Amino acid sequence: MAFEGLSERLQKTMQKIRGKGKVTEADVKEMMREVRLALLYADVNLKVVKSFVKKVSERAVGQEVMKSLTPGQQVIKVVKDELTELMGGEQSKIATANKPPTVVMMVGLQGAGKTTTTGKLANLLRKKYNRKPLLVAADIYRPAAINQLQTLGKQLTLPVFSLGDKVSPVEIATKAIEKAKEEHHDYVLIDTAGRLHIDENLMDELKQIKEKVNPDEILLVVDAMTGQDAVNVAQSFNDQLGVTGVVLTKLDGDTRGGAALSIRAVTEKPIKFVGMGEKMDALEPFHPERMASRILGMGDVLSLIEKAEATIDEEKAKELEQKMRSASLTLDDFLEQLAQVRNMGPLDELLKMLPGANKMKGLNNLKIDDKQISHVEAIIQSMTKEEKEHPEIINASRRRRIAKGSGRPVQEVNRLLKQFEEMKKMMKQMNNMTKKGKRKGFKLPFM
Amino acid sequence: MGFFNKLKQKLTKQTNVVTEKFKEGLTKTRENISTKVNDLVARYRKVDEDFFEELEEILIQADVGFDTVLELVDELKMEVKRRNIQDSVAVRDIIVEKLVEIYKGDEEEINTLNIQNDGLTVILFVGVNGVGKTTTIGKLAHKFKQEGKKVLLAAGDTFRAGAIEQLEVWGERVGVDVIKQSEGSDPAAVMYDAIQAARARDTDILLCDTAGRLQNKVNLMKELEKVKRVIEREIPGAPHEVLLVLDATTGQNAMVQAKQFKEATDVTGIVLTKLDGTAKGGIVIAIRKELHIPVKFVGLGEKMDDLQEFNPEQYVYGLFAGLVEEGDEE
Numbered sequence: 001m002a003f004e005g006l007s008e009r010l011q012k013t014m015q016k017i018r019g020k021g022k023v024t025e026a027d028v029k030e031m032m033r034e035v036r037l038a039l040l041y042a043d044v045n046l047k048v049v050k051s052f053v054k055k056v057s058e059r060a061v062g063q064e065v066m067k068s069l070t071p072g073q074q075v076i077k078v079v080k081d082e083l084t085e086l087m088g089g090e091q092s093k094i095a096t097a098n099k100p101p102t103v104v105m106m107v108g109l110q111g112a113g114k115t116t117t118t119g120k121l122a123n124l125l126r127k128k129y130n131r132k133p134l135l136v137a138a139d140i141y142r143p144a145a146i147n148q149l150q151t152l153g154k155q156l157t158l159p160v161f162s163l164g165d166k167v168s169p170v171e172i173a174t175k176a177i178e179k180a181k182e183e184h185h186d187y188v189l190i191d192t193a194g195r196l197h198i199d200e201n202l203m204d205e206l207k208q209i210k211e212k213v214n215p216d217e218i219l220l221v222v223d224a225m226t227g228q229d230a231v232n233v234a235q236s237f238n239d240q241l242g243v244t245g246v247v248l249t250k251l252d253g254d255t256r257g258g259a260a261l262s263i264r265a266v267t268e269k270p271i272k273f274v275g276m277g278e279k280m281d282a283l284e285p286f287h288p289e290r291m292a293s294r295i296l297g298m299g300d301v302l303s304l305i306e307k308a309e310a311t312i313d314e315e316k317a318k319e320l321e322q323k324m325r326s327a328s329l330t331l332d333d334f335l336e337q338l339a340q341v342r343n344m345g346p347l348d349e350l351l352k353m354l355p356g357a358n359k360m361k362g363l364n365n366l367k368i369d370d371k372q373i374s375h376v377e378a379i380i381q382s383m384t385k386e387e388k389e390h391p392e393i394i395n396a397s398r399r400r401r402i403a404k405g406s407g408r409p410v411q412e413v414n415r416l417l418k419q420f421e422e423m424k425k426m427m428k429q430m431n432n433m434t435k436k437g438k439r440k441g442f443k444l445p446f447m
Numbered sequence: 448m449g450f451f452n453k454l455k456q457k458l459t460k461q462t463n464v465v466t467e468k469f470k471e472g473l474t475k476t477r478e479n480i481s482t483k484v485n486d487l488v489a490r491y492r493k494v495d496e497d498f499f500e501e502l503e504e505i506l507i508q509a510d511v512g513f514d515t516v517l518e519l520v521d522e523l524k525m526e527v528k529r530r531n532i533q534d535s536v537a538v539r540d541i542i543v544e545k546l547v548e549i550y551k552g553d554e555e556e557i558n559t560l561n562i563q564n565d566g567l568t569v570i571l572f573v574g575v576n577g578v579g580k581t582t583t584i585g586k587l588a589h590k591f592k593q594e595g596k597k598v599l600l601a602a603g604d605t606f607r608a609g610a611i612e613q614l615e616v617w618g619e620r621v622g623v624d625v626i627k628q629s630e631g632s633d634p635a636a637v638m639y640d641a642i643q644a645a646r647a648r649d650t651d652i653l654l655c656d657t658a659g660r661l662q663n664k665v666n667l668m669k670e671l672e673k674v675k676r677v678i679e680r681e682i683p684g685a686p687h688e689v690l691l692v693l694d695a696t697t698g699q700n701a702m703v704q705a706k707q708f709k710e711a712t713d714v715t716g717i718v719l720t721k722l723d724g725t726a727k728g729g730i731v732i733a734i735r736k737e738l739h740i741p742v743k744f745v746g747l748g749e750k751m752d753d754l755q756e757f758n759p760e761q762y763v764y765g766l767f768a769g770l771v772e773e774g775d776e777e
Contacts, residue, residue: 037513043510045508046507110577111721112577143585143620144610144616145613147608147609147612148609148612150609196721196724197725198724223696223697225694225700225701226696226697227510227697227729228510229510230698233725250575250576250577253661253662253663253700254661254663256700278606
């Protein structure tokens, strides 16, 4: 059931829409079906998917297609922008109380990774913020949970507060804070037992702890692989405790992590950190944008789009389009175009970023030689101004001269001129079509 | 008589206790599915496209997975057409029937464990982090002990802090021994030790814990292959079961987990844990359909005896019990 990335699927849908200047409602509808699927495969909750797709459709319809994008890419961009926005800004900060110690409560389902995350967070607080955290073993239910935290404490050489498993977690938490004050710890991280969000007794226990210790942060720890139920879990914890942030764990797996979106949508609480591995330093800030790409499964196509946006000068692109429309494109323009493409980086790198490029026959091993482009450039640069503007005057002797000047064989000069001629012809045809029919967007090769 | 009533009759003749366990453990799961399906049936007296579309959505929200849902609903549509059913209540019955069929799988596939009548049975537990492998082992050890078997545990999770101690606590609770080495040692070596010990002590069942690992970590999966190889080498035909422990709250990634772990260790069955929450673990339907791995146990609660042998009929009955009974009262 391998699910190809959204961009690949969209590209298939896109074949027929290619070349349109505007995204119509019908196009969007078709594309949104793919977006919906992608989100469902990523485990985003169905309700969240529905409202999201609706919102995006509204935004995407009637959008002018940017010069550097195909309509498909345009829609992806809208989807990704919306998704990123929904996921919130980068908020990998943890609260600091006005009067220390800052109290942080870790809550969540069994097996989400609370204890490990508690260790990682303590490590981060000490290393990055130079804090002095106290770990509190308040999971008295799971066998050896206290032991686990103590082992982590030993590894990190951080103190762990424990009263064994015979004392109530409420009391443990209260005493821990007294101790933290005595010993001047500025952070207290309380590791609570995993519990089902529907377990009333255990949820009450968390409420009691909350009341007693008045935490500055309640972090909900959620497994990134969680499915549709993520909304119920998040909603329930949030309703009962008022969580202040979310930590997404096990993101070093290959799940798309749609739970992130679901949780964000129902709680509107920021995702503060992500767990990226089993080691104690594998706690990273949450990047909404990266998460959006991951959920959509679209690889690097966006970095490509971004690169295109950044490098291709819009003014020049407009001018170029004008020239193409009037079919007055010269070899000089062509040269400029090449330079812009080159600014985006080595060509085979660019190709790799294109979705589907890896699967295309031959393309996989194809090494696009940047030299080839240099050769084309050399050939054009060896022409006179007049030749560049009116390539039709280039006769056999001029060709030989150009070949010599550029150090390339005459055949190559011939090939280039022929290609350029064909390109111009194509443009003329297209322009004729545009005059008759509706306006159509136009793309240069390489774009 | 509808399929569900036949099922009900059959099950009431059987052990009532177990059926009750399923019914109780699945309360939340059922409340979700059954209220939704009931609501659906109430709103649509007649079966049409919209009905099926909404049914699709209910199944998707149970994590069944998009492809499987489409297949399932297509099959349902065919069946409805074939039997010329228009009444939505009757369709509900077919849904139940279809689900039992999927969970049951082929006749030869069995949901019970492959236990050797004489000699040692080795069961290896694998899965990603935090699904409940150690807890499952503890509960199973308790079950076997109750059956009068001699049980031994192998502490093969030498990586996670506190994992060995966790298994030891279970060993104490249940009253069985744990074979262990120090944290950080080679899990394959632990297995070797455990097998020698099991032989020397004339053990019936050896339950082998392993460290949780994400299926995309190549090295860790290789390590697991090695663990299995060592067991195979020591006892021909072992491990007799390789059980993949899956968390019922996991979404579509569970399919990838099943695939990868099957490739590495030839998984023979699934233990579906944490089904007492609101999650429905619908992904096992897809796994059952695509990879033909049967569910062998389900975790229905935190107590020692809350791990139950999976019985497709009881499971689906538990899932729909409230729903169909309410339906019958109408």
